[in-house]
Amino acid sequence: MNQSSSSSRNAILGRIRKNLGRDTSPQDAPAEVVARLGNPPRNITPARAQIPHDQQLDLFVKMAGDVNASVSRIENSEAIVGEVSRYLAEHNQPAVVRLAPDSFITGLDWDKTTLEISSGVAGPLDLVSVTPAFAGVAETGSLMLRSGPDQPYTLNMLPDTHIVVIRASQIVGTYEEVWGLQRQSQGRGTMPRTFLWVTGPSRTGDIEQTLQLGAHGPRRLHIILVDDTGETPVAQPD
Amino acid sequence: MEHSTSPNFKQNAHDALNDASLQRALGRLKTGFKDKRTAAIAQLPEFEQLRDAARDIKNHTLANLDHYLTAFEANVIANGGHVHWCADAEEARQTVLKICQDKEAKSVLKGKSMISEEIGLNAFLEKQDLKVVETDLGEYIIQLRNEPPSHIIAPAIHVHKEQVADSFRETHKGRDINRPLDEPRDLLDEAREVMREHFFAADIGITGANFLIAETGTSVIVTNEGNGDLTQTLSKVHIAIASLEKVVPTLEDASTILRVLARSATGQEMSSYTTFSTGPRRGEDLDGPEEYHVILLDNGRSNMLGTEFQEMLRCIRCAACMNHCPVYGAVGGHAYGWVYPGPMGSVLTPSLIGVDEAGHLPNASTFCGKCEEVCPMRIPLPKMMRHWREREFEKHLGPQSMRFGIQAWAWMASRPKLYQLTTGFAAKVLKSMGGRKRAIHKLPLARGWTDIRDLPAPQGKTFKQLWAEQQAAKKA
Numbered sequence: 001m002n003q004s005s006s007s008s009r010n011a012i013l014g015r016i017r018k019n020l021g022r023d024t025s026p027q028d029a030p031a032e033v034v035a036r037l038g039n040p041p042r043n044i045t046p047a048r049a050q051i052p053h054d055q056q057l058d059l060f061v062k063m064a065g066d067v068n069a070s071v072s073r074i075e076n077s078e079a080i081v082g083e084v085s086r087y088l089a090e091h092n093q094p095a096v097v098r099l100a101p102d103s104f105i106t107g108l109d110w111d112k113t114t115l116e117i118s119s120g121v122a123g124p125l126d127l128v129s130v131t132p133a134f135a136g137v138a139e140t141g142s143l144m145l146r147s148g149p150d151q152p153y154t155l156n157m158l159p160d161t162h163i164v165v166i167r168a169s170q171i172v173g174t175y176e177e178v179w180g181l182q183r184q185s186q187g188r189g190t191m192p193r194t195f196l197w198v199t200g201p202s203r204t205g206d207i208e209q210t211l212q213l214g215a216h217g218p219r220r221l222h223i224i225l226v227d228d229t230g231e232t233p234v235a236q237p238d
Numbered sequence: 239m240e241h242s243t244s245p246n247f248k249q250n251a252h253d254a255l256n257d258a259s260l261q262r263a264l265g266r267l268k269t270g271f272k273d274k275r276t277a278a279i280a281q282l283p284e285f286e287q288l289r290d291a292a293r294d295i296k297n298h299t300l301a302n303l304d305h306y307l308t309a310f311e312a313n314v315i316a317n318g319g320h321v322h323w324c325a326d327a328e329e330a331r332q333t334v335l336k337i338c339q340d341k342e343a344k345s346v347l348k349g350k351s352m353i354s355e356e357i358g359l360n361a362f363l364e365k366q367d368l369k370v371v372e373t374d375l376g377e378y379i380i381q382l383r384n385e386p387p388s389h390i391i392a393p394a395i396h397v398h399k400e401q402v403a404d405s406f407r408e409t410h411k412g413r414d415i416n417r418p419l420d421e422p423r424d425l426l427d428e429a430r431e432v433m434r435e436h437f438f439a440a441d442i443g444i445t446g447a448n449f450l451i452a453e454t455g456t457s458v459i460v461t462n463e464g465n466g467d468l469t470q471t472l473s474k475v476h477i478a479i480a481s482l483e484k485v486v487p488t489l490e491d492a493s494t495i496l497r498v499l500a501r502s503a504t505g506q507e508m509s510s511y512t513t514f515s516t517g518p519r520r521g522e523d524l525d526g527p528e529e530y531h532v533i534l535l536d537n538g539r540s541n542m543l544g545t546e547f548q549e550m551l552r553c554i555r556c557a558a559c560m561n562h563c564p565v566y567g568a569v570g571g572h573a574y575g576w577v578y579p580g581p582m583g584s585v586l587t588p589s590l591i592g593v594d595e596a597g598h599l600p601n602a603s604t605f606c607g608k609c610e611e612v613c614p615m616r617i618p619l620p621k622m623m624r625h626w627r628e629r630e631f632e633k634h635l636g637p638q639s640m641r642f643g644i645q646a647w648a649w650m651a652s653r654p655k656l657y658q659l660t661t662g663f664a665a666k667v668l669k670s671m672g673g674r675k676r677a678i679h680k681l682p683l684a685r686g687w688t689d690i691r692d693l694p695a696p697q698g699k700t701f702k703q704l705w706a707e708q709q710a711a712k713k714a
Contacts, residue, residue: 005333009323012482012536016304019543029305032298033487037309037453040488043291046284046497063507101524121525124438140508149522157467175493182489189313191454191516193526194471199508202464206376206392207399207422208263209270215375216430216437217464217511 042176049139049173056138060171061225063141067200068213069221076226077108080165083224084130085113091220093161098122100131102150105165122154129155130163135178136171136223140199143223144178147194156196162218164198167228242591244575247598254569263396264570271392271561274505275612282501292495293616296552299486300543306452306485307534313455317517319530327357330535334359334444334477335366337531341475343368343441349459349466350374351446352390352555353479353535355577356590359444371436373465375429382409388571390578391503391557396570399425433465443473443527447480448499448554450532453488456516457532460499460509467513476515476527481535483551489514495554498614503556538590546625550585552615557582559609559619565602574599581609585622593626597635600626661700669698 014024049056061071072083088095099105099119110117122129131151135144143164147153156162172178175197186192202217213219243250254260279285299306311321324330330353338346346368348354360370360381372381376394380387382405387393394402403419410432418424445466449458457478459466470476486492500506519526542548560566560580571579576587576596584599600623609619630636631644650657671678672695681688699707 005322005324008325008329008536011325012323012534012540013304013307015536015540016307016482016543019540019545020301020303021544026304026308029309030302033302033305033309036298036487036491040453040490042490043295043494044284044287046282048282067507067510124434142508142512147523147526148520149524152524153467153471154525157464157471175496176490179489179493189454191317191456191514193515193517193519193523194467195456195514195516196467197508197512197514198510199506199512200510203462203510204375204426205462205504206374206379206394207397207402207425209266209392209395210422212422212426214430215426215463215465216373216433216468 040179045174045176046139049137051173053168053171056173057168057171057225060136060138060141063138064200064223065141067141068203069141069200069223071223071225073225073227077167077228080224080226081108081110081113081115084163085115087163087222088115088128088161091161093220094127096126097128097130098126098155098159100129100151100155102132105130105132121152122158124158126155126159128161128163129159130165131155133164133166133170134195135181136166136225137173137175137178137197138171139174142175142197142199145196145198146192147196148192153194153196156198157217159218160214161220161222162201163222163224165224165226167226169228171225242576242587242595244587244591244596244599247573247575247602250573250575251569251602254573259398260396260570263398264567267395267561267567271504271557275502275558275561276505278501278505278507281507282497285498285501288494288497289614289616292498292554292614293552295486295491295494296483296615299491300483300548300551303482303485303543306487307482309452310450310455310485311534313452314517314530314532315455317455317530319455319517319532321532321534324533324535324537326537327535330357330479330533330537331359331362333533334479335363337475337477337529338363338366338368338442341441341529343475345369345371345436345440346442346444347436347440347469347473348372348374348377349443349445349461349469350377350393351444351479352387352577353446353481353533354444355387356481356537357479357535359479371433371440373433373436373469374461374463375426375465378429378433379405382406386572386577388579389557389560390555390580390582396572437468437472440469440473442475442477443469443471444477444479445470447478447484447532449492449495450480450485451487451489451492451514452485454514454516456489456514458492458515459513460496460511461513462504462506462510464511467511470513470515471526473527475529475531476518477531477533478515479533479535481537482539483553495614499554499556502558502612502614542589547585547589547622549617550582550589550622552617553582553586554615555582556614558612558614562608562612564604564606564608569602574602581619581623582617585617585619585626588626588629593629593633594635597626597630600624600630658700658702662703665696665698665700668696671695 096116101119201221204215379394389395447457448460500509518530566580587596676695677692
């Protein structure tokens with residue numbers, strides 16, 4: 001912090017305290033502030049998502065479909081690579097795929113397909129990406145994607161087609177449950193550089209309020225939802 | 239924006255009403271956002287409870303603003319980021335410039351930010367020989383047209399596709415001059431292609447922030463296009479510009495308010511991208527910015543605390559108030575003359591640039607109350623516009639004729655006998671003036687009304703007279 005910022009800091013905080021009718025010198029945070037930060041209340045969560053897990057899956061699929069994402073439900077993780085091939089062929093997309101360098105994704109049996117595979121960050125020429133997800137939220141059909149060494153952020157935004165693989169056990173009801181999982185996985189108060197909620201592909205209404213998909217991010221968002229109830233649980237990505 | 243044309247509101251509004259192109263664009267607003275909002279809210283039974291919760295979160299935060307801001311600051315620093323406290327627009331501009339100079343930057347990419355409009359950042363940086371490119375499609379269009387936004391979430395809502403095509407042909411050189419740009423899709427595809435080149439060449443990426451989260455030192459942007467994400471990810475430095483009141487305590491609190499934001503704004507259940515950014519890229523990360531800076535701007539807001547305008551600091555910039563405002567719907571955003579139009583602008587603008595400058599804006603209201611009815615944060619906008627009118631009256635800023643009229647009415651109204659006598663007489667006279675059509679075409683002292691429409695004539699008796707007659711009839 002430079003000197004001017006430091007004097008502005010003190011002036012701004014002083015004004016805030018004075019106008020709130022308090023002493024202008026710094027004080028310890030009151031108990032309710034400490035409590036709220038230490039143990040965040042969940043406030044109001046919609047009843048629509050507080051349903052049995054199989055219904056949450058159906059809700060997730062419906063809500064994602066409502067915002068122009070497509071969802072394929074498949075039986076097991078062995079079928080993932082075939083589904084990627086099928087989707088790209090059906091939509092006349094190139095068979096060249098950039099994968100997230102995540103061991104679950106790169107460890108799939110890509111040799112079974114004719115797809116050309118590489119992994120790493122996305123560049124200007126990458127048209128298709130396949131990434132994992134941290135979680136999915138049934139309430140609005142949203143995907144929760146965390147940046148990290150195994151999930152470069154550019155894969156979510158640069159390619160024309162973004163394919164996300166998510167397991168049924170990763171779908172929860174509400175955003176609040178995801179924050180609970182995040183704290184469990186990385187620790188309280190810790191976040192990755194970017195934690196992204198994706199609800200449908202990129203869109204804009206900026207020209208005459210006409211909705212169009214594929215503004216600056218992906219034109220297509222395809223979600224492969226793997227039924228993992230019969231599989232040995234795979235560790236949550238961390 | 240340093241200079242406002244708010245003092246010319248009356249002329250601006252007059253011009254806007256006679257602008258056929260603008261009126262055609264505003265026609266689209268009458269359905270669009272409003273119908274979508276209604277539909278989205280019908281899908282969520284908890285919406286009213288969520289509004290209460292959102293209001294309570296912000297009230298609690300504002301009452302403890304110093305504590306949450308310092309907690310936010312500590313967590314940004316703990317994650318390797320920087321916080322710059324800026325008292326006013328000039329300090330914020332200089333701080334951004336300093337960061338650009340330290341990185342020897344040549345180009346600046348911008349995600350959509352109303353605070354950047356408030357501090358007039360683009361014009362300032364361009365004067366310093368930096369190349370500034372707006373990446374949000376609407377912002378890009380108005381940047382090419384050299385105009386301010388006319389709406390806080392749909393900045394180019396006043397522009398037609400033919401005008402966009404003209405701007406693109408003029409700016410995007412080296413393309414076939416006869417290429418088809420008739421449809422919104424053609425325009426979008428061209429903008430996407432052009433913007434990709436900018437994304438890969440940027441030094442500094444500037445975004446706004448819908449929320450700052452004290453618990454984690456996170457800034458949040460809510461977007462649909464993905465431009466903000468590319469802006470902040472592909473640049474070497476990410477600068478988030480936010481005003482003080484954007485802070486909320488926790489991730490859960492942000493989530494609660496997010497549930498009312500998009501629904502109130504565009505009628506979406508959730509926007510396409512809600513992006514939580516914390517610090518610069520981590521050691522092992524393969525992409526992301528190397529530096530993360532937050533500009534915390536005051537610019538008059540701390541002085542709204544403890545006043546009758548404190549509740550305005552709950553505003554989350556969803557634009558529901560302007561989407562539903564009959565005045566905004568008639569004159570559009572530019573007439574308001576500064577950055578924030580519509581009812582929220584009519585309350586906020588006098589706080590930020592002074593009631594002497596913006597005194598017309600709180601008068602630009604029919605007091606229909608729709609803005610307060612739709613505000614997800616339950617901000618009593620009409621009440622606050624009345625407070626500004628009181629201040630305007632106290633400071634003798636209104637026209638002499640208005641002061642005289644109000645004073646004359648007050649003198650009469652505090653003398654009930656005289657008031658009843660006069661109004662009873664006036665009701666009779668006006669009835670006879672109305673004739674059989676019961677409409678008055680010309681009325682002395684009220685030509686402002688009768689020049690353009692008839693004044694409906696009263697039916698001859700005052701309310702009190704009718705009431706007395708009715709009560710007497712009941713007893714009889």
